[in-house]
Amino acid sequence: MYDLPDLNRFVEVRPGLYRCTIIWPVAPGVAVPVSTFLVKGDVPHDWVLIDSGAPMQVETLLKAIDQVLTHEQDSIRFICITHAHIDHTGAAPALLEKYPGSKAVIHEDEKPFICDGKSFRSCTSDTWTFTLLKHFSHESNVKLPQDRTLTLRDGDKWEFEHVLKLIETQGHTPGSVSFLHIPSRSLMVGDAIMNIAAYPMLSKIPCISGPMAMSTCHWGNAMKAIEKITTLKEEVDTVFPAHDYNSDGIHIQKVHEFHFRPRAFEKTC
Numbered sequence: 370m371y372d373l374p375d376l377n378r379f380v381e382v383r384p385g386l387y388r389c390t391i392i393w394p395v396a397p398g399v400a401v402p403v404s405t406f407l408v409k410g411d412v413p414h415d416w417v418l419i420d421s422g423a424p425m426q427v428e429t430l431l432k433a434i435d436q437v438l439t440h441e442q443d444s445i446r447f448i449c450i451t452h453a454h455i456d457h458t459g460a461a462p463a464l465l466e467k468y469p470g471s472k473a474v475i476h477e478d479e480k481p482f483i484c485d486g487k488s489f490r491s492c493t494s495d496t497w498t499f500t501l502l503k504h505f506s507h508e509s510n511v512k513l514p515q516d517r518t519l520t521l522r523d524g525d526k527w528e529f530e531h532v533l534k535l536i537e538t539q540g541h542t543p544g545s546v547s548f549l550h551i552p553s554r555s556l557m558v559g560d561a562i563m564n565i566a567a568y569p570m571l572s573k574i575p576c577i578s579g580p581m582a583m584s585t586c587h588w589g590n591a592m593k594a595i596e597k598i599t600t601l602k603e604e605v606d607t608v609f610p611a612h613d614y615n616s617d618g619i620h621i622q623k624v625h626e627f628h629f630r631p632r633a634f635e636k637t638c
């Protein structure tokens with residue numbers, strides 16, 4: 370039914386960067402692809418996962434990870450989370466348990482939502498869409514222990530800084546971030562940019578858009594985040610959204626074109 374090469378398994382999309390996409394049935398008749406990424410560390414057997422899927426995808430994701438981490442010394446050291454929504458945090462508790470030395474990495478401003486149980490519904494927004502529809506969004510019940518969580522801000526030093534760099538792209542949520550895979554010039558943006566046609570959601574057509582308005586806390590900042598991504602052309606070739614029907618992500622030039630002429634993209638998909 371879905372012809373993505375990385376459906377339910379990790380495929381190396383760039384040297385040292387693997388993507389696995391699992392279809393998430395959000396509601397009856399509505400399904401969206403959710404991608405997670407495995408990154409090879411610069412120390413043998415060290416791995417990092419970026420995002421961890423929806424709760425109902427945990428088993429499939431753990432199986433897919435096991436197919437890549439086949440050496441007995443292979444281990445996930447960090448689970449980098451772009452933001453604390455339910456479809457990005459699902460397997461984090463299971464992975465922290467499976468890899469006792471691992472930690473979740475999140476932005477400082479996202480910590481209350483993933484460690485303290487704060488609801489995104491408490492966010493004040495600049496749009497009526499979020500204010501009216503936030504009560505219909507899926508709430509996450511994932512709660513991570515403080516001592517297994519590492520918080521970072523733009524430019525903070527950490528163990529994997531030669532491989533992965535956190536870039537603040539807030540707006541979709543108060544602490545939503547992107548992760549730059551430095552060796553392959555790839556940027557994992559979470560939901561800051563999406564690449565699926567909104568209507569109908571089952572059309573399986575790649576189509577660049579901003580994040581989903583009903584779950585975006587601050588639209589103005591979300592647009593600034595897209596603008597910020599377009600300024601990273603010196604460091605980035607490919608943008609990989611978490612929701613993407615294209616197997617090879619989006620070239621940064623396309624993001625640039627979308628930023629300046631979003632209406633043109635609405636008409637093509």
Ligand SMILES: [Zn+2]
Nearest residue numbers: 454456560611
């Ligand atoms: Zn999402």
